[in-house]
Structure formats: structure tokens, C-alpha cells
Amino acid sequence: MTTATPAPSKADAFVLSCIDPRLVDDVTQLLATMGRTNRYSEMRIAGAALAAVDEARPGWNTAVWDNLAASRQLHGVRRVIIVNHRDCGAMNLWAGRNLAQDPADEERQHQAVMERAAAEVLRRHPDMAVELHLMALDGSTQRLPCAACAAAPQRLDALRPGLRAEAVAPPPSPPAGAPAFAELVRLRLSGGLADAEAERTLLTEGVTRYGLTAAEARATLAGEATRHGATPSTAARQVLVFLRAQADLRGRVSRRDAGHAAALYHGLAGNQGRRADADRAVAKLMEAEGLAPRPDGLLRTTTWYRRLAEA
Numbered sequence: 415m416t417t418a419t420p421a422p423s424k425a426d427a428f429v430l431s432c433i434d435p436r437l438v439d440d441v442t443q444l445l446a447t448m449g450r451t452n453r454y455s456e457m458r459i460a461g462a463a464l465a466a467v468d469e470a471r472p473g474w475n476t477a478v479w480d481n482l483a484a485s486r487q488l489h490g491v492r493r494v495i496i497v498n499h500r501d502c503g504a505m506n507l508w509a510g511r512n513l514a515q516d517p518a519d520e521e522r523q524h525q526a527v528m529e530r531a532a533a534e535v536l537r538r539h540p541d542m543a544v545e546l547h548l549m550a551l552d553g554s555t556q557r558l559p560c561a562a563c564a565a566a567p568q569r570l571d572a573l574r575p576g577l578r579a580e581a582v583a584p585p586p587s588p589p590a591g592a593p594a595f596a597e598l599v600r601l602r603l604s605g606g607l608a609d610a611e612a613e614r615t616l617l618t619e620g621v622t623r624y625g626l627t628a629a630e631a632r633a634t635l636a637g638e639a640t641r642h643g644a645t646p647s648t649a650a651r652q653v654l655v656f657l658r659a660q661a662d663l664r665g666r667v668s669r670r671d672a673g674h675a676a677a678l679y680h681g682l683a684g685n686q687g688r689r690a691d692a693d694r695a696v697a698k699l700m701e702a703e704g705l706a707p708r709p710d711g712l713l714r715t716t717t718w719y720r721r722l723a724e725a
Contacts, residue, residue, distance in 0.1 A: 440553035461504030463531035526659035533562035666708035697723035
């Protein structure tokens with residue numbers, strides 16, 4: 415007599431939380447108050463969102479993404495709930511200071527790290543929903559906004575009044591009947607889309623002028639952008655999140671982190687153009703965001719930043 419193997423249990427959320435023993439019960443209680451008891455899979459790892467994106471710990475990054483992929487396959491999750499917490503030792507080590515001494519800065523740092531993690535979730539799983547939560551040591555929790563979620567291409571249900579974007583499944587392939595819009599997209603991309611508003615305007619044209627659905631316009635832009643390289647606004651948004659996360663309490667960015675940001679910008683743009691163009695783009699982003707260069711070397715100068723801007 416053989417015993418049937420039980421079917422994998424189902425869950426609708428993947429929870430990423432920290433290993434801090436002070437808050438184990440509080441995270442469980444939070445999920446219970448959300449009505450998710452026995453309806454989520456959970457991964458506890460030092461730093462929570464930080465473990466997913468800390469370049470210094472690639473093994474941790476891999477563990478997070480492998481577990482999310484496995485939970486999706488085994489349990490059918492379609493939502494990621496990230497729970498970071500205050501007075502986090504992993505975050506303090508990463509920042510090089512005790513973030514809890516400045517609660518406002520602590521929240522900014524957590525927000526930036528969680529935004530990076532959310533953006534990476536959406537890059538890997540475009541149909542996922544993401545929630546960001548920051549927990550205090552007394553177990554109270556605040557839900558933080560998720561700019562990466564709002565900026566995700568598939569969430570364009572506000573393209574025009576009455577337009578509904580199909581945001582549940584990944585965008586379909588561009589329709590064969592939209593060559594004129596595809597040509598317009600190529601023309602705009604060759605000139606550079608200056609910002610997210612320019613992208614939205616272009617997508618609105620696809621709907622109102624060329625008769626495409628939101629998903630069709632989105633898919634056409636995504637396809638052409640892939641061939642052309644990421645649009646400048648897309649790269650800029652993600653690089654800004656990185657720069658904000660790496661800046662110190664005085665809003666200064668190190669030479670090393672600026673270099674990483676330039677490499678990230680270059681990679682997001684499909685490695686097109688010269689690396690020097692990415693260097694200049696990062697310098698402009700830092701200036702626009704009010705971020706300053708951190709003095710470097712024995713003489714503690716910012717000459718490296720001037721070279722970056724003039725590359």
C-alpha cells in the first residue's frame with residue numbers, strides 16, 4: 415500500500431523579514447492581523463530587504479531570489495511583503511553607523527533599501543505585488559510607500575480617464591497591427607525620453623492616437639526599449655534609489671559608490687554608449703538630487719567627482 419504524497423500547500427504571499435529574535439512573534443502577529451495566518455511562506459534573513467540587494471553579500475542575494483522563485487513555484491505566491499525593522503544590526507553594519515540615533519534618517523535608509531528590493535522583485539517577477547513595512551521594537555508597524563511599484567510599467571491604469579490597464583499578467587507581445595506606433599517609439603527613443611512623464615505621454619499616444627490597449631502600448635514600448643536599451647528615465651530612477659541608499663547622513667556619496675552607480679546606469683541602458691556618458695549622467699543625478707561627493711584619498715579631496723562630471 416502506497417501513501418499519496420500530500421499536495422504542496424498554497425500561499426498568496428512571500429514574507430521577507432529579519433532574524434532579530436526581539437520581533438519574531440511581532441512579525442507573526444502582524445501577518446495574523448492582515449488575515450494571512452497559514453497563507454504565507456516566510457524567509458527570515460539578516461536585514462530582510464537588505465539581504466536581497468547588498469552587493470557585498472551575493473550569497474544572501476541568491477538565497478532570497480531562489481527562495482522567492484521556489485515559493486512561487488510550490489505555493490503560488492503573487493505578493494511579496496517586506497518587513498524591515500528599526501534598530502536593525504545588519505542595517506547599522508551596512509550603513510557604518512547607528513541609524514537609530516536619527517529616526518528620520520533611519521526611515522529614509524530603510525525606504526531606499528526596500529525600494530531597491532521592490533524594484534528587483536518587479537524586474538524578476540513583473541506580475542508580483544509588493545508591500546513595504548517598517549516595524550518598531552514595540553511591534554507597531556507603518557506601511558511605507560513603494561515608488562518602484564507605482565512606476566512599474568504594468569501599472570498604467572491611469573493613462574487616461576476610464577482606461578483600464580491589464581496588470582495581472584505579464585504584458586502580451588506587441589500586436590502586428592501597431593507598426594506605426596512602434597516606429598514612433600523608435601523615433602522617441604533615439605532622441606531620448608527625458609523622464610517618466612515623457613514615457614507616459616508616449617504611451618497615452620499609443621492608446622488615444624493609434625487605438626492600442628494599455629497593455630499593447632506598454633508591450634510595444636518595452637520591446638523597443640529592450641532593443642534600444644533601457645530608457646534614460648528608467649535607468650535614472652533605479653540609480654537614484656541606489657545613490658540615496660549609499661549616501662551618508664550628510665548626503666555625501668563615496669567615489670566607490672558613484673562608480674558602482676555609473677556601472678549600474680550603463681548596464682540598465684543595455685551597455686550602449688560610452689561608460690563616460692554614464693559617469694556624467696551619475697554626476698548630473700547627484701547634483702539634481704542635492705547629493706555631494708565624499709572626500710577621498712590621503713588628501714581628502716573631491717577631485718574624483720570633477721573628473722566624473724567632465725568624463
